[in-house]
Amino acid sequence: MRIGAHVDSTDPLGEAAARGAETVQFFLTDPQAWKDPEPRADADAVLAADVDVYIHAPYRINVATLNNRIRIPSRKLLLTHAQGAAALGAKGLIVHGGHVGSGEDVAVGFDNWRKTFEYGAKAGGFPTPILIENTAGGDNACARRFDALARLWEAIGDYEVGFCLDTCHAFAAGEDLLDAVDRIKAITGRIDLIHANGSKDPFDSGRDRHDNLGAGTIDPELIVAVVRAAGAPVVVETPGGVEGQGADIEFLRDRVGR
Template identity: 45%
Template sequence: MSFLVGAAIGDEPDPIAWATRFGANCLQINLGDPTSWAKPAVAMPGGTSALKDAAEAAGVALYVHAPYVINVASTNNRIRIPSRKLLQSTLDTAAEFNSAGVVVHAGHVTKDDDPAAGYENWHKGVTTLELSAPLFIENSASGKFSMGRTLEAITSLWQAVGKSGVGFCVDTCHAWAAGIDLRTLGETIRAITGRIALVHA
């Protein structure tokens, strides 16, 4: 069995040169400022086509982390609707260079919301999205009202989205911060989601 091993390098203008220099066969990149609502864009000169050609020539799998501002679970229309649009735009841009997957945070509701509303928003979100690239939802480190922090929350989230074709990204640091036992993390998450698409370690 072979593994893809790399690093998260942000909005690097030439991620493939970075991968070659450090011997990585996969990378996670951002398509711009991850704290912004701006339209996603590739920093590499030549854009998505140049990145696609360079990645294929080097044999490097590229993952994208969606902007941190995205909150598909939100009950606030002014957050949820733009979140869906930005996530779709990120998926579409990632698809242009054959990204191996787009990682997005599980999001959260507020203390005044029923968590079920957040899971329902996720269900609606993934059924309306066009998965032009693979989509992986990542577990959260903190937040009492997060949709993906505890095992119970992840279970509820997967009941809402598990049949839609999305995958799960496990962040071991987030899991540790949330109090999940790392010794059985892989087995526990696979029991909930069926498989693990990507690991942040």
Template identity: 60%
Template structure:
């Protein structure tokens, strides 16, 4: 099992990853709060050639499910651009949140927009890397909060080879999904788990709040988190508070 962490706003992620002695790291390729197109990185070749794996997290404002053209269209473009930048780094995927609709909008149209994301890219030869759709924590109109929603989403995109899945434990907990046996229930829908975001939660079950905690500090039993990581048998990324990441890595390695 390859274990690592998200390296936030790190100008030299490869050195940080080496210092942490991790097998994989997650990074952004542009400002996560903007629509800026990624620019080539001077360390791209070093990252690509490293034995440490890399996965890229897309910027947060992306919402390819949206029925608003002014949000959906730039979201599609951003996914294409950031996937291309991820490929330049030799990344194994681009993590993209499931997105959401507004009150009163038809969920079927949101799921159809996810399909169009992949459909429209076919004529361009696909994305630079697989798109790893991540379950989300809150919102009654979220595309990937509940297993029911994920099932409907997978009915739309599951036949695309480049559609992968990222399971976030804090998001699942906050979204009201029991973590015990969750890996098996997700796989029964998607057939795959490509990445795990292993995070504890600062909030109660089904809170709808996306606030991560270090593995031993939140409301989720740490042993349950370890069990999820073991069952998923996929690369594990910690998105826990940075000051506690070394301790989280030690705990997880020991527990596994």
């Protein structure tokens, strides 16, 4: 099981080495911007390194929305970031499940996800696996509650799409972590990546605030149990930089083999 961290994109290999990370996740652009990624000077080094790479798509992407001004550029941005991720040999491009607006029919959001994969297929396919991540809040979200996730997979299950389980998000969304892996695999058939994060806020808070594994409101041994059950690579998106994330990586590495 490969364990690592989300790091700054300036020197991801250096950040990985400082944390003792076997996997590394980072953004290709400002996550709040509508920007296509540019070729990286360290691409050859990243490709040659014995570190598994995951890329997180910009937060602005929302392919589910009914707003054309957001949905259409979101589809295009998802494709260009998948292309940028492929240039680095990334194993997956993580993107949030998105949402529709207040009072709008979330079923349209699920269908917009289907149209996104249809768009990608017409463009020759997404060159990096798309891993949809569950989200923490929002009554109109496509991937907060697992029942919504099941409806999403009904719309997109015919496409080759992966899943990223975030422990903080599931906890904040009001989903019990004890059997989360079994319930998700019953829906998606797979878990490709775990975001092993503690939570600063209580169960079912709807708030997305990560904490270190020895802190916060989630029993860290419950996170360990999720990691063990999933058997997937792990990325911590926790605070504290090298020291905090390094400690979380060692915490998991020490326990997942038990």
